[in-house]
Amino acid sequence: MEERRLQCEFFIPIVRNSDKKPHQPVAWNLLINEIRRVFPAGHSGPETFYRGDALVPGEYEESPGTPPVADTSRRYILAIPESKVNDLRLLLKMAAHTFDQLANYLSVAGTVEFVIPTEEDGYL
Amino acid sequence: MAKQVSRIYQTITGRHIPVSKLSRSEKELLARVQQKYNSRLEWTRFAAWWNAEFSKIGLSTESPVYRICQDLEARLGIQQGSVAPPDYRDFLADLIDGRFGSRHAFCQATGVDPGQLSRVFAGRADLSLRALGKVLEVLQARLIIQTEEQAREQTSVARAEEALAAATQ
Numbered sequence: 613m614e615e616r617r618l619q620c621e622f623f624i625p626i627v628r629n630s631d632k633k634p635h636q637p638v639a640w641n642l643l644i645n646e647i648r649r650v651f652p653a654g655h656s657g658p659e660t661f662y663r664g665d666a667l668v669p670g671e672y673e674e675s676p677g678t679p680p681v682a683d684t685s686r687r688y689i690l691a692i693p694e695s696k697v698n699d700l701r702l703l704l705k706m707a708a709h710t711f712d713q714l715a716n717y718l719s720v721a722g723t724v725e726f727v728i729p730t731e732e733d734g735y736l
Numbered sequence: 737m738a739k740q741v742s743r744i745y746q747t748i749t750g751r752h753i754p755v756s757k758l759s760r761s762e763k764e765l766l767a768r769v770q771q772k773y774n775s776r777l778e779w780t781r782f783a784a785w786w787n788a789e790f791s792k793i794g795l796s797t798e799s800p801v802y803r804i805c806q807d808l809e810a811r812l813g814i815q816q817g818s819v820a821p822p823d824y825r826d827f828l829a830d831l832i833d834g835r836f837g838s839r840h841a842f843c844q845a846t847g848v849d850p851g852q853l854s855r856v857f858a859g860r861a862d863l864s865l866r867a868l869g870k871v872l873e874v875l876q877a878r879l880i881i882q883t884e885e886q887a888r889e890q891t892s893v894a895r896a897e898e899a900l901a902a903a904t905q
Contacts, residue, residue, distance in 0.1 A: 636859065637813070638830075649797075
């Protein structure tokens with residue numbers, strides 16, 4: 613029997629955190645290459661990954677009590693086996709470094725968490 | 737006898753991708769990609785579309801069509817102001833991919849620190865001119881300076897449309 617899949621949704625802001633400049637093409641290529649490597653889609657059966665249909669507006673607080681900062685992110689949705697959710701967390705930690713983010717928003721079957729990288733997590 | 741012309745697609749970083757020997761399914765996908773691309777979709781919508789099509793067909797990411805689609809996506813993103821134009825990092829990444837297949841293989845062959853290379857690709861560090869010179873020597877490449885206008889022309893959406901038209905003839 614096939615393992616239960618969970619819908620995971622995450623957002624990657626389209627600008628770097630430090631200088632608010634857009635990312636280089638290589639960063640987006642590295643992300644999608646890594647997603648396809650870690651979660652290869654089968655040739656048949658349910659599609660394992662669906663890439664965001666549009667840019668998503670949002671906002672975040674840089675620190676508690678400060679006014680929210682508006683931003684725009686790219687949304688990704690993956691339907692992955694439950695046992696591979698941690699692989700996604702590891703991928704998002706590396707993505708946080710590559711995309712110059714302090715944390716990445718991740719929703720696993722509706723439960724939201726922020727994936728915060730450490731220096732040891734490396735890059736995509 | 738007519739001489740067979742080798743057709744190529746040139747990426748925003750100047751990489752030549754041969755498209756003369758595509759399989760039937762690759763050609764069919766590329767024709768659909770061309771049609772979609774010409775309608776100048778919003779950058780991420782185009783990305784969502786081609787990724788879904790690619791997965792549906794079950795082609796390998798080694799397919800030249802995969803790299804072409806990534807390139808087209810980048811061109812749209814650059815044109816729409818959501819992606820930065822390529823800088824030396826993108827050129828390096830493409831050269832490494834083309835010559836060595838992976839960053840790991842490149843670092844093993846050259847002794848370049850993989851962590852440092854990752855930081856460079858992430859825009860968190862730069863290579864010194866000396867280090868860059870060494871890397872370029874291994875990659876058999878050279879540093880050139882181009883004007884903004886030349887760079888815009890190289891990444892233009894229209895140029896890719898022409899290359900796609902030629903590739904899918």
